[in-house]
Amino acid sequence: MSVVTYTLAKCQKCMKCLRVCPVEAITMKDERVRINKSRCINCGKCIDSCVHQGLQAKGSTLAELEYYDLKIALVPSALLAAASTVSQIEELFGTIKSLGFDEVVDLSPYDGAIANELYGMIADQKEPYLISSFCPVVNRLIEVKYPMLLEYMVPPYRSAELASRRIREETAKLNQKVGIFLLCECIAKLPTSKYPYGDTSSEIDHALSIVDLFPRISKEMGNHRDHVDPSPDGLKLASSAHFTAKGYESHILKADGLEKVQLALDLAEFGQLKGRHYLHLANCINGCVGGNLLWGNPFEATQHVSEHLKTVRGTNAQVVFEASEESLDEVNERKSIQERILEYARVNAQLEQLPGYDCGACGFASCRMMAEEIAAGRATLENCRIRNHEVKS
Amino acid sequence: MIEQRYTIGHADYANAGKVSSQIKSFLKQIGLDPTLLRRIAVACYEAEINMIIHSYGGEITLAMDENSLDLNFKDNGPGIPDVEKAMTPGWSTASDKAREFGFGAGMGLPNIKRMADTFEIQSTQSGTHVHIAFKVNE
Numbered sequence: 001m002s003v004v005t006y007t008l009a010k011c012q013k014c015m016k017c018l019r020v021c022p023v024e025a026i027t028m029k030d031e032r033v034r035i036n037k038s039r040c041i042n043c044g045k046c047i048d049s050c051v052h053q054g055l056q057a058k059g060s061t062l063a064e065l066e067y068y069d070l071k072i073a074l075v076p077s078a079l080l081a082a083a084s085t086v087s088q089i090e091e092l093f094g095t096i097k098s099l100g101f102d103e104v105v106d107l108s109p110y111d112g113a114i115a116n117e118l119y120g121m122i123a124d125q126k127e128p129y130l131i132s133s134f135c136p137v138v139n140r141l142i143e144v145k146y147p148m149l150l151e152y153m154v155p156p157y158r159s160a161e162l163a164s165r166r167i168r169e170e171t172a173k174l175n176q177k178v179g180i181f182l183l184c185e186c187i188a189k190l191p192t193s194k195y196p197y198g199d200t201s202s203e204i205d206h207a208l209s210i211v212d213l214f215p216r217i218s219k220e221m222g223n224h225r226d227h228v229d230p231s232p233d234g235l236k237l238a239s240s241a242h243f244t245a246k247g248y249e250s251h252i253l254k255a256d257g258l259e260k261v262q263l264a265l266d267l268a269e270f271g272q273l274k275g276r277h278y279l280h281l282a283n284c285i286n287g288c289v290g291g292n293l294l295w296g297n298p299f300e301a302t303q304h305v306s307e308h309l310k311t312v313r314g315t316n317a318q319v320v321f322e323a324s325e326e327s328l329d330e331v332n333e334r335k336s337i338q339e340r341i342l343e344y345a346r347v348n349a350q351l352e353q354l355p356g357y358d359c360g361a362c363g364f365a366s367c368r369m370m371a372e373e374i375a376a377g378r379a380t381l382e383n384c385r386i387r388n389h390e391v392k393s
Numbered sequence: 394m395i396e397q398r399y400t401i402g403h404a405d406y407a408n409a410g411k412v413s414s415q416i417k418s419f420l421k422q423i424g425l426d427p428t429l430l431r432r433i434a435v436a437c438y439e440a441e442i443n444m445i446i447h448s449y450g451g452e453i454t455l456a457m458d459e460n461s462l463d464l465n466f467k468d469n470g471p472g473i474p475d476v477e478k479a480m481t482p483g484w485s486t487a488s489d490k491a492r493e494f495g496f497g498a499g500m501g502l503p504n505i506k507r508m509a510d511t512f513e514i515q516s517t518q519s520g521t522h523v524h525i526a527f528k529v530n531e
Contacts, residue, residue: 148427148434269431270413270438337529338459340423341395368422 001140002040003057003191004047006033011054017046018360022258023144028363041140042188043258043283044292057187060206062213065100068179068205072167073101074160077108077238078185078288079210080230081301086311094224095217101181104226105167108234110159112316115233115243118278121154122245122252125277129268130154134237136188137283138261146265155321158192159234162319164203181206183213185291186284210293229314239305240287243280254280256287346375353381361385395457401441401468403450412453413438416464423457425529433462433527436508439501440466440523446487447473448521460530466523473516480506480514 002025011033018026018033025039026046033054047055065071073096083089097104114134121130133139133154142149160182171178182204184190190207236242240256253276255264261281267273284290289305290298335343350371357367362383364370373379381387397419399412417434425433437453444451444466451468473479479486482503502523506512509525516522 145421147421148431150427266414269417269434270410271431271435272438335424336459337423337425341457341459344419344423345395 001042001191002035002037003042003187004035004040005056005058006035007054007056008032010052012052014052015360015363016049016051017055018363018365020045020049021365022262023141024365024369026365027369028360039144041137041144042191043137043141044187045258047187048292057190057209059184059190059209059212060181062100062208064181064206065179067177069176070103070171070174070178071101072178072180073097073099073104074163074180074182074204075104075106076160076183076185076189076288076291077106077111077230077234078291078294078301079183080106080108080228080235080308081239081289081304082294082296084304084307086228086230086308089230089308090225090228091221092217093226093228095220095222096183096213097226098220098224099213099216105163106228106230106314107159107163108231108238109314109317110162110234110319111237112231112233112314113162113319114157114159115237116316117157117319117321118154118237119245122248122278125251127277128152128271129273129279130277131268131279132281133157134288135282135284136192137186137258138281140188141258141261141283142265145262146269149265149268152268157321160189160192160204161202162317166317168203179205181208183208183210185210185288185294187292188283210291211295214295230308230312231314231316232309232312233316234314235305235308235312238288239302240280240282241302242305242309243287245278248278250275251277252280253278256282256290257285258283343375347371350374350381353387354384355386355390357386359386395455397455399453399455401444401448401451401453403448405445405450409442409445410438413441416453416455419455420462429527429529432508433464436505436525437464439505439508440464440525443501443523444468451520457529460528462527462529464525466521466525468520468522470518470520472518473514473521476514476516 013031015028018028022043022045023039023041025036027034047057075096080089083092093104129152131149131152133156139156164180167180180203184207190209240254243254245252253264253273255261264279264281268279282288284292286298286302289301351368354367354371362370362385364373370379374381413434416437420430420433441453448468449470454465456463478484480502482500505525510528511526513524
């Protein structure tokens with residue numbers, strides 16, 4: 001599920017990535033970075049920390065367009081916040097179309113439909129919590145680190161899937177090969193299409209990183225125009241500052257950025273968010289409008305949404321929500337409780353031999369992780385550089 | 394059998410919840426059933442906060458084997474004058490200082506009892522002992 005790719009030739013072995021990873025998914029072994037694909041939550045912290053471009057997240061390229069007869073681009077609501085006026089949104093859509101698409105679909109009416117569904121769920125929600133599921137990073141974080149909160153999550157509705165399903169229905173009779181390309185505002189959304197790691201139930205053919213398109217968009221900007229009628233509800237879903245449910249404002253807790261999200265989830269586990277029945281959580285600053293693949297900055301984007309909301313009046317898509325096939329599951333191999341207790345004791349015995357600095361010099365993100373490796377026979381105490389130093393001196 | 398021991402300081406608001414966080418992360422490492430984990434986390438947090446607000450400090454011990462998890466919260470006084478009253482939902486003695494910190498809704502002990510499979514409380518002037526236990530067999 002991880003979208004992060006590693007280039008050995010560019011890696012300087014500085015191990016910054018290993019230290020910033022919030023889920024200890026990165027280790028350095030045999031002089032190369034290894035990413036635990038089942039732990040990675042695609043938050044992008046390692047990519048941000050790597051100054052040598054050794055870690056990257058890549059989408060598909062426009063070269064894929066030639067394999068389709070009818071090419072459709074899906075534009076996320078967050079991208080509307082990159083334009084400062086509604087007129088500029090229309091220029092942006094026209095420009096995207098000029099890159100080789102037959103149609104450019106605005107996802108904000110679909111996000112608006114999801115927002116509407118959420119308003120109803122928030123109004124009905126009594127204690128304890130309902131947790132948003134629109135951010136793939138938050139979803140994965142909860143799977144990996146907060147499994148006890150999984151049962152509170154909103155089903156993972158995705159506007160891009162809803163729109164794609166509709167497009168497939170509408171184009172089924174055309175007898176043409178239809179290619180659906182999702183423009184992604186953040187790296188975590190890249191694997192939500194078929195590229196490059198399969199979600200077999202997806203109707204999307206390719207995910208494109210918006211930054212990759214930026215050079216061409218900026219060159220063509222101003223020469224094209226396509227009509228767009230954005231949904232205010234859709235824009236609000238993408239912008240943490242603007243999301244609300246009328247009459248239930250005080251029931252909503254909004255947290256953006258991974259640190260804030262983790263604090264909210266820690267408190268939720270202790271049942272300490274009294275009176276808050278809905279948690280609106282996003283990895284990117286200010287929500288999806290601050291997506292880590294967008295060229296603007298989150299503060300400007302939020303400002304743009306405020307401006308757009310003064311004028312946009314687009315209606316929401318008519319969508320029937322069904323339970324999604326994709327379920328959020330706990331990732332845990334089930335050994336017996338007795339085995340797990342014994343294993344914990346074995347690991348702890350090793351941990352007591354280690355300095356507890358979590359320096360990462362051994363290539364593992366924490367002393368506990370190193371202790372687990374030693375207990376499993378994949379490492380030895382000699383791999384600890386601090387310990388070696390102390391023994392020698 | 395795993396045993397752990399933690400010390401709680403008197404009125405140590407700055408560290409409120411830290412022991413519960415350590416216990417929570419230990420239980421996640423063990424990979425306990427999420428629903429059970431949540432019950433333990435909530436009960437443990439409430440009991441820890443109770444000790445910080447009301448007692449002169451004390452000790453939390455944890456013992457776990459494949460059948461059960463036992464938590465003991467033993468403090469050094471001053472004791473609860475009327476345990477029955479303290480078990481009544483909404484009844485609270487929290488000081489204004491504690492309330493300023495958002496504590497003292499009067500749900501602490503009833504909540505702990507509701508979360509745990511076993512709940513015992515003994516209180517004298519020299520200290521209060523709350524013992525809670527959870528069945529862990531799956």
